[in-house]
Amino acid sequence: MPSVSASSLVKNLIRSEILALSAYHVPDSSGYIKLDAMENPYLVPLALREEIAALVAGAAINRYPDPNPFALKQQICELLDLPEGMAVLLGNGSDELIQLLAMAVSKPGATLLSVEPSFVMYRMIATFIGMRYVGVPLAADYSLDLAATLAAIRREQPALVFLAYPNNPTGNLFSAEAVRQIIAASPGLVVVDEAYYAFACDSFIPHLAEFPNLLVMRTFSKLGMAGLRLGFLAGSAVWLEQLEKLRLPYNVGVLPQLVAAKLLERHDVLLQQAGQIKLDRAALYQQLSEIKGVTVYPSEANFLLLRVAKATAVFEGLKQRGVLIKNLNGGHPMLNDCLRVTVGTPEENERFIAALQESIG
Numbered sequence: 001m002p003s004v005s006a007s008s009l010v011k012n013l014i015r016s017e018i019l020a021l022s023a024y025h026v027p028d029s030s031g032y033i034k035l036d037a038m039e040n041p042y043l044v045p046l047a048l049r050e051e052i053a054a055l056v057a058g059a060a061i062n063r064y065p066d067p068n069p070f071a072l073k074q075q076i077c078e079l080l081d082l083p084e085g086m087a088v089l090l091g092n093g094s095d096e097l098i099q100l101l102a103m104a105v106s107k108p109g110a111t112l113l114s115v116e117p118s119f120v121m122y123r124m125i126a127t128f129i130g131m132r133y134v135g136v137p138l139a140a141d142y143s144l145d146l147a148a149t150l151a152a153i154r155r156e157q158p159a160l161v162f163l164a165y166p167n168n169p170t171g172n173l174f175s176a177e178a179v180r181q182i183i184a185a186s187p188g189l190v191v192v193d194e195a196y197y198a199f200a201c202d203s204f205i206p207h208l209a210e211f212p213n214l215l216v217m218r219t220f221s222k223l224g225m226a227g228l229r230l231g232f233l234a235g236s237a238v239w240l241e242q243l244e245k246l247r248l249p250y251n252v253g254v255l256p257q258l259v260a261a262k263l264l265e266r267h268d269v270l271l272q273q274a275g276q277i278k279l280d281r282a283a284l285y286q287q288l289s290e291i292k293g294v295t296v297y298p299s300e301a302n303f304l305l306l307r308v309a310k311a312t313a314v315f316e317g318l319k320q321r322g323v324l325i326k327n328l329n330g331g332h333p334m335l336n337d338c339l340r341v342t343v344g345t346p347e348e349n350e351r352f353i354a355a356l357q358e359s360i361g
């Protein structure tokens with residue numbers, strides 16, 4: 001019998017900042033109306049699913065995936081209408097790309113900067129990789145505090161800046177002019193994270209060529225492919241060439257490659273669903289704004305941020321009534337008493353509104 005316990009070995013060997021982390025908590029959602037994770041509530045039409053089934057039936061899953069799926073990348077480049085000299089790099093969801101970017105620039109003492117509240121994975125991945133993290137508070141209305149952000153960039157000289165555009169969990173689109181000033185003032189790489197591009201009315205992809213330090217990151221997760229895990233970085237081949245060296249060779253599996261290629265052939269179907277979600281977002285926003293005691297914030301994403309008195313009690317009340325959303329209370333001081341709800345189908349949204357009214361009482 002060895003004389004040391006696993007837990008004492010763990011304490012000795014695991015980095016202290018990892019020991020201090022709590023694992024990213026994903027609640028069990030079975031049986032709930034699931035409005036917590038910004039998923040598209042719709043499957044694609046049956047005929048298209050049958051085409052996918054036939055493709056999957058014939059897939060060579062005994063083989064490793066294509067390590068560099070040229071045709072799929074080409075398809076994405078064409079959809080984006082990428083400027084000359086620009087390319088894409090595929091990731092196992094965009095979370096993997098955040099990690100890859102951080103790994104690439106994490107020289108000793110290097111800093112990752114973002115704004116707060118924003119996507120929590122920026123901070124978490126900085127910790128995983130051992131980078132310094134700086135979070136600049138947003139203004140009270142969740143717009144960028146441009147002066148504070150520019151001052152932090154001058155002071156901290158971050159190697160990597162992430163801006164979610166639109167922002168999660170606040171839902172708003174930052175001022176494009178402010179983002180441009182941040183990119184222009186940054187000595188390091190700036191990644192504009194467009195996870196919600198399908199629900200927004202602006203993008204930095206057309207501006208890639210204007211800034212040598214800009215990359216745009218997107219994911220297909222919020223557009224109806226969360227289960228496939230496929231994201232990409234778009235930008236200058238000069239950057240992507242270096243990042244390619246760090247990408248694990250088989251990060252996108254055979255089935256995600258096949259299915260994504262088929263679905264992107266029918267990008268119109270997905271965008272039509274996104275269009276429906278945008279209409280339903282407007283209706284949901286209107287309904288929420290009419291409920292006494294609810295403050296709802298404008299959104300260019302497929303979710304809405306709301307503030308109520310006693311958010312945790314309201315969240316639990318919704319859960320008891322079978323509706324799972326995201327409780328942001330306690331996560332960040334600027335999100336006290338805030339909840340985030342994904343726009344679902346019209347029926348799901350109705351169930352949510354009814355359950356919310358009962359929970360507020």
Ligand SMILES: *Cc1c(COP(=O)(O)O)cnc(C)c1O
Nearest residue numbers: 093094095119164168195219221
């Ligand atoms: C959901 C989300 C992502 C991650 O998406 P993947 O599913 O990992 O592709 C990245 N950025 C933001 C802002 C998000 O909300």
